[in-house]
Amino acid sequence: MDKNVLDHIEMKIPARAEYVGVARLTVSGVASRAGYSYDDIEDLKVAVAEACTNVVDHAYEEDGFIRMICDIYRDKIEIVIADRGQSFDLEDMKKGLGPVDAAKPIEDMREGGLGLFLIDSLMDEVEINGDKGVAIVMTKFLQRDGREQNVNGIPETNAQKQQ
């Protein structure tokens, strides 16, 4: 294990919708333990739930498992949500990412497909690996002393003004 990892939490749950809430509550506890703010914890909960929901909906034809790994570093948390189900076409999936387009007629709006877009919006770094199954690796940095990381286009000057 990377010696920079302060704590490592691992869990395996059934890939069923009723367990998505369990993953969500677990990450909430872990992130709170690691010192994340209320808003960041809420972001992490949604991101983890979205990744788990993806596994529930797409990974297995029959019963399967979701693996959740949380690695806590000094300045960030790295969460992996992985399955061993069938991998789907990643490139194809990424093409469909994006917010709702208000210019499009409502009939064309998708009822699914917002999940990965949300993960991408709520986390600082997202990586998707697909070989035997899919693993989503998501990172969120820990904000300290009210100083914002220069991520997601938040200008550094703004953060300095707050100090």
Add this chain to the structure above:
Amino acid sequence: MNLDIRTEELDGETVLFVGGEIDAYTASQLRESLLPLTEKEGAVIVVDLTDVNYIDSTGLGIFIGALKSANSNGSSLRLTGLNDRVKRLFSITGLDEVMDIEEEEEAQ
């Protein structure tokens, strides 16, 4: 971890009060309560989300479906009582641009 759902008729509007966490497990419960309402011709539906403290894309998807159904049946759908977290997800996804979301009075 079920949703708390009840319907009330108020001044010609059908108000659906929802409480709890809307996720992959509970979303179907919301769909089953909400969709039939939107299928009535010319109905005015208000969904009160005051007691909803969590929503993710599965819940947002239900509202997209309900909006489509309302539009094709000449009904209207309005959301009210969204807390900041719930509102944030509607705005990140751009759904606040297409849905009728009532602003809280205190925000005015």
